[in-house]
Amino acid sequence: MARSPTTSDVFNAVAEVQRRQILTLLADRELSVNDLAATLNLRQPAVSKHLRVLKEVDLVQVRGVGQQRLYSLNPQALKPIYDWAATFRSLWTGRLDRLDAHLAGLLAQQKGEDS
Amino acid sequence: MARSPTTSDVFNAVAEVQRRQILTLLADRELSVNDLAATLNLRQPAVSKHLRVLKEVDLVQVRGVGQQRLYSLNPQALKPIYDWAATFRSLWTGRLDRLDAHLAGLLAQQKGEDS
DNA sequence: GACTTGTATTCTGATATGGGAATATAATAG
DNA sequence: CTATTATATTCCCATATCAGAATACAAGTC
Known part of the structure; x- marks a missing residue:
């Protein structure tokens, strides 16, 4: 491939x-x-x-x-990139609950999909 | 190249x-x-x-x-992507003036020419 | 040492790239 | 209609890809 x-x-x-x-x-x-x-x-x-x-x-x-x-x-077409990167955001902001936040982000992404 | x-x-x-x-x-x-x-x-x-x-x-x-x-x-390596995409964030967050601008564009497109 | 498990590298091939050059198409002007 | 300006497309080629197959390397076990 x-x-x-x-x-x-x-x-x-x-x-x-x-x-x-x-x-x-x-x-x-x-x-x-x-x-x-x-x-x-x-x-x-x-x-x-x-x-x-x-x-x-x-x-x-x-x-x-x-x-x-x-x-x-067409700015909205960039949203997927922003959303994907934002998924990891809590991991570099050095907070204690970062893992939880990340999991929550993934879940939200799965349920939401659009907007 | x-x-x-x-x-x-x-x-x-x-x-x-x-x-x-x-x-x-x-x-x-x-x-x-x-x-x-x-x-x-x-x-x-x-x-x-x-x-x-x-x-x-x-x-x-x-x-x-x-x-x-x-x-x-190494999450921090993703920050450049986040930052770059975030640069455009205000453009899709549904501000009214942006929406107007977009609709105006579509209208002009209809009158002017196709894509 | 010989064997096994985990991982990395090399080689191959089909596929796609991005820029330059040349050319084609589109729209307007005279 | 011809010339000009603005943009798109085609052809070319050096370069890089990604996966598979085979192989090499590495670290542990017997």
């Missing part, structure tokens, strides 16, 4: 540095492909390809404005 | 599902390689290789106990 495709889930999509930077930039404002290329010092095709990946996992959405395509962030 | 090595940073290491599961299991207790292999229905060499990756990015640490090698989680 080979490595999972970058489009298989948000974790794989976000593994690439450039894509994380794109998301960070889009957190502030809608940007066009060339805007991103200029800011990141990447060629336009490279940016287009990264955006394609991000769109496939629903991390960004596009809006066509004339000849431009403005990409914007 | 090729895809970044899984050992290049925590984000890449954690992109793989099996490795995330290993971390989740290790959050509860120290486990041996064979313990993990049995629980995850993976062959032992596969687990050893995953653990190697996790160790290289300092997500786990090993302790030799007799013939066994007990792996344990």
Whole structure:
């Protein structure tokens, strides 16, 4: 078996540095492909390809404005990553009940699933 | 250029599902390689290789106990992921102005063009 | 020492990557 | 319609992956 495709889930999509930077930039404002290329010092095709990946996992959405395509962030798609990492949060905050908290977190995740 | 090595940073290491599961299991207790292999229905060499990756990015640490090698989680190594994701947290916490912005975006998209 | 158990490493192969170069498509302007 | 601007796609290739199989290494037992 080979490595999972970058489009298989948000974790794989976000593994690439450039894509994380794109998301960070889009957190502030809608940007066009060339805007991103200029800011990141990447060629336009490279940016287009990264955006394609991000769109496939629903991390960004596009809006066509004339000849431009403005990409914007879909923040909620990042929630799974936050939630997963948050599961371990009590383990580094050095509290006594950290194990309990972690187990509670796992349970909540199983029951809740969404939001 | 090729895809970044899984050992290049925590984000890449954690992109793989099996490795995330290993971390989740290790959050509860120290486990041996064979313990993990049995629980995850993976062959032992596969687990050893995953653990190697996790160790290289300092997500786990090993302790030799007799013939066994007990792996344990180093939770703090997950903090960068949590912190990064938390950066976007305010964007999905349902503030009204954000919702408005999003709906405005959708409306503009309807009038402008498709995705 | 010979044997067993636990783990790590090496080799292989199918698969996917990310960037550059070139090209194609889309939308607008003249 | 032609030219221009903005973006997407295709082709290429060096690189890395993950799992399986086989093997090596390590530590304990007899």
